[in-house]
Amino acid sequence: MNSMELPLVIFTVLSQGAVGLVALTAARQWAADGGGDLSPAPRTAWLTAMALLALGAFAALFHLGHMGGAVRTLANLESAWLSREGLALGATGALLLAGYLSPGLRARGAATAAAALGVAAVLVTSMTYAPAGFPALNNALPGVFFLLTAAVLGPALAAPFLPDAHQPVAMRALRAAMLVSLVINLVVPCVWLSGGTVMRLTGEAFLAAPLYWLRMALLAGSYALARGGRMPAWMLPLLVVQELLGRALFFMLPVHASVNIGNPF
Amino acid sequence: MKKQLGFLVDTEKCIGCFTCAMACKNVYHQQKGIAWRQVHPMGESIYPHRERAWLSLACNHCENPVCLEQCPVKAYAKREDGIVVHDQDACIGCGNCVRSCPYGAPKMNPVEKRAEKCSMCWQRIDAGLDPACVHSCPVGALSIADISTARLDGWVQYPAGYPEPKRLNPSTRFKAPRQPREIRRNDA
Ligand code: SF4
Ligand code: SF4
Ligand code: SF4
Secondary structure, three states, X not given: OOOOOHHHHHHHHHHHHHHHHHHHHHHHHHXXXXXXXXXXXXXXXXXXXXXXXXXXXXXXXXXXXXXXXXXXXXXXXXXXXXXXXXXHHHHHHHXXXXXHHOHHHOOHHHHHHHHHHHHHHHHHHHHHOOOOOOOOOOOOHHHHHHHHHHHHHHHHHHHHHOOHHHHHHHHHHHHHHHHHHHHHHHHHHHHHOOOOHHHHHHHHHHHOOHHHHHHHHHHHHHHHHOXXXXXXXOHHHHHHHHHHHHHHXXXXXXXXXXXXOOOOO | OOOOEEEEEEOOOOOOOOHHXXXXXXXXXXXXXXXXXXXEEOOOOOOOOOOOOEEEEOOOOOOOOHHHHHOOOOOEEEOOOOOXXXXXXXXXOOOHHHHHOOOOOOEEEOOOOEEEOOOOXXXXXXXXXXXXXXXXXXXXXXXXXXXXXXXXXXXXXXXXXXXXXXXXXXXXXXXXXXXXXXXXXXXX
16 A cells, blocks of 8 residues: 555645636636626635645645755656646646736636636646556546546535525536546446456455545435535535545555566556 | 667576675665665466566666656756666655656655665766676676667566566566476486
């Protein structure tokens, strides 16, 4: 089993939640520009997204052996996904600030750009965590997992900032994201079972982990109880906990190829 | 192909004594639990005999090293002779290379909190000496060669039990272990 990488768990979940929140807020600003209701103003949502992104970035520093070198992580943009990730998330943060400071909060352009860049940043981040050493993750799956985190936490984080009229839409988006996340997270370990030895060992590690099933139960329970047109207050912490749990397992359970040296691959 | 030094591992000669791994540890004073060279037993599904066979592995000094590609601070460099060297002073301990290398060659030094790995003893090579592990092997199972020019008939790049991420093009070559001959009473 690998280390939990708690700083990376916090960083990835918070930054992806922030991107989900920005995407929902951008959609709302488009709807308002089409004559919809923009009260209460989305200023607090922008601020919350910035705070989540900043907190996540701060947490990420703790996974470095030498935090002081963090500024140098942009040195290898030619080939290192970690360098590109730093650039993409920094640019997303800058656009969020621009959107927040825009007069009248009708900065549709900034909102759309921040949302699009945020989604791109999530995908770039996912490449950092799709290393060649882990065959089960050396593919598009980290991107899928990370986008699902943004899709689940986005509506859940946005709900408190939405007017009553928009609550049912957010609830529908949340339910759809939860269902897709549940299906994908249940199917993927089963698909890993049919891969090479290291992939199969990864699938077996997930299916044998009580914490994996606890996470699935929390997600399935939240989905079953997510009825009506408004998200209950208890649901946000529950969804954050199951995402943190899922991400911890993402770092802990995949099997590294080197573990199997001397045996068939 | 440009000059590329690589290890030649003769698994037919290797007796699994771990002297190479110990020699490396002694020269570089690796922390407890860290070994830049490791001697992996071949599993029974690959070598189903009473005798054992071994893969002595360190960094493969790949043609396209993923450690170098993914290091955000460019702590890795590839020399003219193909050796992939790591500058520990530049490393910030992000762990990217450790996760990325399918051979598990870079290790995280728990005290320094920076990565480290086999350097192919480039200082010894520059001085005209063999690497410490090669020098120490009592049965001559390890050597180095320029694989761009050496005649390597009978040597393989991907023996069973060795990861095969082709994009990296690892430089180590192997001679497969001999299959033991079963002698029955009637054969004698
Ligand atoms: S074996 Fe791993 S550490 Fe060595 S050069 Fe190849 S990728 Fe880099
Ligand atoms: S641990 Fe050091 S050498 Fe490895 S990728 Fe990170 S900064 Fe580079
Ligand atoms: S070449 Fe040198 S550094 Fe590499 S495994 Fe052998 S002794 Fe260790």
